[in-house]
Amino acid sequence: LSQAYPVRPYTGPVTLVRARHQADWKNLFSWDLSWRGHCRGPFDVVELDCTHLALLQPPHAEELSRVLQRHAGEGACAAANG
Numbered sequence: 001l002s003q004a005y006p007v008r009p010y011t012g013p014v015t016l017v018r019a020r021h022q023a024d025w026k027n028l029f030s031w032d033l034s035w036r037g038h039c040r041g042p043f044d045v046v047e048l049d050c051t052h053l054a055l056l057q058p059p060h061a062e063e064l065s066r067v068l069q070r071h072a073g074e075g076a077c078a079a080a081n082g
Contacts, residue, residue, distance in 0.1 A: 013042040015071040020047040
Protein backbone atom coordinates (compact mmCIF):
# COMPACT_ATOMS: atom_id res chain seq x y z
CA LEU A 1 0.00 0.00 0.00
CA SER A 2 1.10 3.52 -0.69
CA GLN A 3 3.05 5.22 2.06
CA ALA A 4 1.45 8.51 1.04
CA TYR A 5 -1.98 7.26 2.14
CA PRO A 6 -2.55 6.72 5.87
CA VAL A 7 -4.26 3.34 6.01
CA ARG A 8 -6.75 2.94 8.84
CA PRO A 9 -7.65 -0.56 10.05
CA TYR A 10 -10.85 -2.03 8.62
CA THR A 11 -13.04 -3.71 11.23
CA GLY A 12 -15.47 -5.60 8.99
CA PRO A 13 -15.06 -9.07 7.52
CA VAL A 14 -12.69 -9.45 4.56
CA THR A 15 -12.31 -12.21 2.00
CA LEU A 16 -9.07 -12.14 0.03
CA VAL A 17 -9.16 -14.05 -3.25
CA ARG A 18 -5.77 -14.99 -4.61
CA ALA A 19 -4.33 -17.15 -7.35
CA ARG A 20 -2.60 -20.33 -6.20
CA HIS A 21 -0.07 -20.33 -9.05
CA GLN A 22 2.04 -17.22 -8.78
CA ALA A 23 4.82 -15.67 -10.79
CA ASP A 24 8.47 -15.84 -9.75
CA TRP A 25 7.92 -12.90 -7.37
CA LYS A 26 5.56 -14.95 -5.18
CA ASN A 27 8.09 -15.12 -2.36
CA LEU A 28 7.97 -11.33 -2.01
CA PHE A 29 4.50 -11.54 -0.46
CA SER A 30 3.11 -13.30 2.58
CA TRP A 31 0.13 -15.69 2.40
CA ASP A 32 -2.21 -12.73 2.98
CA LEU A 33 -0.45 -10.43 0.48
CA SER A 34 0.14 -8.06 3.42
CA TRP A 35 -3.56 -7.27 3.87
CA ARG A 36 -4.11 -8.98 7.26
CA GLY A 37 -2.27 -6.26 9.15
CA HIS A 38 -4.88 -3.73 8.00
CA CYS A 39 -7.91 -5.81 9.01
CA ARG A 40 -9.31 -6.16 12.51
CA GLY A 41 -12.36 -8.28 11.71
CA PRO A 42 -12.73 -11.81 10.39
CA PHE A 43 -10.24 -12.51 7.61
CA ASP A 44 -10.55 -15.34 5.09
CA VAL A 45 -8.24 -16.29 2.23
CA VAL A 46 -9.63 -18.20 -0.75
CA GLU A 47 -7.17 -19.59 -3.29
CA LEU A 48 -8.28 -20.36 -6.81
CA ASP A 49 -6.37 -22.99 -8.77
CA CYS A 50 -5.08 -20.66 -11.47
CA THR A 51 -2.58 -17.89 -12.19
CA HIS A 52 -3.19 -14.20 -11.54
CA LEU A 53 -3.71 -13.55 -15.24
CA ALA A 54 -6.27 -16.36 -15.47
CA LEU A 55 -8.46 -15.15 -12.57
CA LEU A 56 -10.84 -13.36 -14.94
CA GLN A 57 -10.76 -15.99 -17.69
CA PRO A 58 -13.11 -18.98 -18.01
CA PRO A 59 -13.50 -21.23 -16.11
CA HIS A 60 -11.83 -19.37 -13.24
CA ALA A 61 -14.00 -16.26 -13.66
CA GLU A 62 -17.07 -18.35 -12.90
CA GLU A 63 -15.42 -19.76 -9.80
CA LEU A 64 -14.39 -16.25 -8.74
CA SER A 65 -17.99 -15.11 -9.21
CA ARG A 66 -19.26 -17.92 -6.97
CA VAL A 67 -16.72 -17.05 -4.28
CA LEU A 68 -17.66 -13.36 -4.36
CA GLN A 69 -21.38 -14.12 -4.26
CA ARG A 70 -20.93 -16.51 -1.34
CA HIS A 71 -18.93 -13.98 0.67
CA ALA A 72 -20.78 -10.79 -0.36
CA GLY A 73 -23.33 -11.17 2.39
CA GLU A 74 -20.58 -11.51 4.97
CA GLY A 75 -19.00 -8.12 4.29
CA ALA A 76 -16.25 -6.72 2.13
CA CYS A 77 -14.53 -8.79 -0.50
CA ALA A 78 -10.96 -7.97 -1.45
CA ALA A 79 -10.06 -9.55 -4.76
CA ALA A 80 -6.26 -9.52 -5.10
CA ASN A 81 -3.69 -11.05 -7.16
CA GLY A 82 -1.74 -13.97 -6.00
